[in-house]
Amino acid sequence: MEYFGWICPNCSRALVSSTNDYSKLNRIKCRLCFKSSNINSVIKSKPSFDPELIRSWVVNSNSI
Numbered sequence: 001m002e003y004f005g006w007i008c009p010n011c012s013r014a015l016v017s018s019t020n021d022y023s024k025l026n027r028i029k030c031r032l033c034f035k036s037s038n039i040n041s042v043i044k045s046k047p048s049f050d051p052e053l054i055r056s057w058v059v060n061s062n063s064i
Contacts, residue, residue: 003054006044007061010035014061016054022047 002022007014008030015032019025029036045057 002047002049003051004045004047005054005057005061006039006042008033008035009037009042014058016051016058018051 001018001020003016003018004022005014005016006028011030011033013030013032015030017028025039027036028039028042045054048054
């Protein structure tokens with residue numbers, strides 16, 4: 001499972017998501033505002049197999 005962090009362009013919150021195949025992902029839906037965005041238009045971390053690394057990226061992004 002690949003994990004990645006991303007920032008919703010609508011509500012400006014950083015979130016963590018996971019997928020089995022990151023390369024096939026086109027759109028992503030925010031769990032807070034329920035709006036869908038193109039994966040290429042959101043600011044995101046690099047995919048990682050370590051969920052703790054991505055979780056710390058999300059915490060740091062939300063604290064700014």
